Amino acid sequence: MNRPLPPFRINHLYRCITDMDSKITRLIEQASVIVGALPYLQAYRDKTFLIKFGGSAMDDPRLVKKLMRDIVLLEALGFNPVIVHGGGKAISKAMMEAGLEAHFINGLRVTTPEAISIVERTLSGTINPGLVQMFRDFGGKGVGIPGTEIFVGERIQEKDEQGNPVDIGEVGNVIGCLTERVTEALELQITPIVSPLAKELGTHKPLNVNADLAAAALARELKPVKLIYISDVPGIMKDPSDPSTLIKSVTRTEALELIENGTVSGGMIPKIHSAIDALNAGVRKVHFIDGRLPHTLLLEIFTPDGIGTEVIREQR
Numbered sequence: 272m273n274r275p276l277p278p279f280r281i282n283h284l285y286r287c288i289t290d291m292d293s294k295i296t297r298l299i300e301q302a303s304v305i306v307g308a309l310p311y312l313q314a315y316r317d318k319t320f321l322i323k324f325g326g327s328a329m330d331d332p333r334l335v336k337k338l339m340r341d342i343v344l345l346e347a348l349g350f351n352p353v354i355v356h357g358g359g360k361a362i363s364k365a366m367m368e369a370g371l372e373a374h375f376i377n378g379l380r381v382t383t384p385e386a387i388s389i390v391e392r393t394l395s396g397t398i399n400p401g402l403v404q405m406f407r408d409f410g411g412k413g414v415g416i417p418g419t420e421i422f423v424g425e426r427i428q429e430k431d432e433q434g435n436p437v438d439i440g441e442v443g444n445v446i447g448c449l450t451e452r453v454t455e456a457l458e459l460q461i462t463p464i465v466s467p468l469a470k471e472l473g474t475h476k477p478l479n480v481n482a483d484l485a486a487a488a489l490a491r492e493l494k495p496v497k498l499i500y501i502s503d504v505p506g507i508m509k510d511p512s513d514p515s516t517l518i519k520s521v522t523r524t525e526a527l528e529l530i531e532n533g534t535v536s537g538g539m540i541p542k543i544h545s546a547i548d549a550l551n552a553g554v555r556k557v558h559f560i561d562g563r564l565p566h567t568l569l570l571e572i573f574t575p576d577g578i579g580t581e582v583i584r585e586q587r
């Protein structure tokens with residue numbers, strides 16, 4: 272006849288079963304998260320996502336690594352991510368170290384002949400190879416492409432607050448895009464990582480291009496399903512100092528009004544202009560999301576409402 276188990280053995284057995292139960296429950300939860308991704312995988316496999324990764328969101332190396340890992344995941348899932356990166360903060364730091372002061376007009380850096388070599392060195396010598404390395408460390412097939420191999424530029428003349436033209440130096444607008452290197456990489460399931468520099472039409476000299484404008488120029492050609500700007504704010508806010516004033520969705524017209532009425536300033540101005548530019552060229556949706564949030568990109572792509580601000584063409 273079986274003798275009853277002593278109480279301590281029953282407790283132990285019970286604990287083992289509940290531990291196993293909670294482990295299985297956790298695994299089941301993980302499996303349902305993966306299954307939840309199914310509609311997005313079906314919708315977005317083989318689709319291009321243009322990701323503009325701003326220098327403002329590059330402060331924390333751990334977050335940068337996490338973001339690169341998430342983009343490697345997109346690549347592994349069969350999406351076609353393309354990264355255009357910035358590096359404004361790092362450029363300003365390098366200029367300061369060289370004894371040069373940073374000046375911006377309407378969000379664009381005044382770039383003297385002395386400054387352009389610092390811009391090039393920072394973008395092509397430090398930031399671009401750094402991101403490519405991180406990408407590869409996670410098993411991704413990233414390739415660095417200097418913007419000068421893609422973008423053809425023309426010098427821009429900006430206007431000061433009184434409307435007078437001002438020369439901002441070696442700064443360009445993108446007037447042409449040679450996308451072969453990008454499309455060739457995408458065909459091989461390799462993720463292009465592009466720096467924001469252009470080759471000046473005629474002289475072939477490098478021009479400093481605002482990374483938001485470079486991303487929009489590439490978006491005009493590639494027509495991604497989404498153009499996503501990753502920066503250091505939750506999105507466009509009515510009051511930039513108060514995250515609770517985040518605007519979830521704006522149309523092109525409303526976004527322009529935000530510039531005109533002064534709600535938006537500094538680096539957010541070229542971001543909005545370039546978003547509108549991309550929408551005008553046929554990109555369906557542009558998003559502004561917060562790079563300080565872990566898995567920010569996945570939250571945008573794999574959730575029904577997304578995060579941050581979306582800029583859309585027409586009234587909802």
Ligand SMILES: Nc1ncnc2c1ncn2[C@@H]1O[C@H](COP(=O)(O)OP(=O)(O)O)[C@@H](O)[C@H]1O
Nearest residue numbers: 325326327502504507508511534535536538539
């Ligand atoms: N209304 C606004 N909502 C959100 N951010 C704004 C707004 N107006 C100005 N900004 C500024 O725009 C900045 C983002 O632009 P920028 O510094 O150029 O970033 P990035 O390096 O990502 O391109 C934010 O850090 C914020 O200070």
Ligand SMILES: CC(=O)N[C@@H](CCC(=O)OP(=O)(O)O)C(=O)O
Nearest residue numbers: 326357358359379380480481482
């Ligand atoms: C002309 C111009 O302003 N070029 C930018 C290029 C880098 C950039 O745009 O970086 P973020 O995306 O981090 O702002 C600059 O020199 O800062």
